Amino acid sequence: MEVILYLSVALLALAFAILVYFVAQTLKSVQKTLLNVSRTMDRVQQQMQGVTHETTELIHKTNKMADDAYEKSQHLNSVFQSVESLGDSVKKVNSSVDTITDTVKSKSEKHSEQIARVMQWGEAAIDLWGKWKVRNPESSNSVRGRNTGDE
Structure with missing residues (x-):
């Protein structure tokens, strides 16, 4: 029995050594x-x-670009206001032209009959002048001579 006890202790020591290894x-x-x-x-x-340093530089550059873009957009606001003002002026001019056109149109419609009469009288006067010229060729030459100063 002692042998078994020594063998058990030896086996235990060996197992412990293997475990330690x-x-x-x-x-x-x-x-x-x-x-x-x-x-x-x-x-x-x-x-x-390195990434932190590059990111910091990138953020600074981005902030500068954002500030620059903001400043430029502020400068462009005056341009857009001028363009808007110009558009308003063009609208007013168009409105005035439309008003004038309507006025001329209404006046011409009112006076179209009178204009037609004047045109008829003008045609009649030209016809009379032509007929008179054909009948009196000598008097028309002397009238022309006096008017032009050929005498």
Whole structure:
């Protein structure tokens, strides 16, 4: 029975030694992994610092561009107001032209009969002048001579 006890203690010591060996191997592996993680974290931190710096510069440039765009839009407001004012003026001119056109149209419609009479009288006068000219060719030459100063 003693032998079994010694064998049990020896087996227990062997099992403990094997356990210690594998725990040591695991700890070495964990140490290497943590070292790699540490190096990776250092690289990530350096890259993040670079990205942070670039992002800060980009934000400053974006803010400058936004300020510039705002200033330019403020300057354009006066241009748009001028264009709007010009549009209003053109509308007023168009309205005035429409009013004048309507007035001329209504006046011409009112006086169209009188204009037709004047046209008839004008045609009659031209016909009479032509007939008179044909009948009295000598008197028309002397009238022309007096008017032009050929004598």
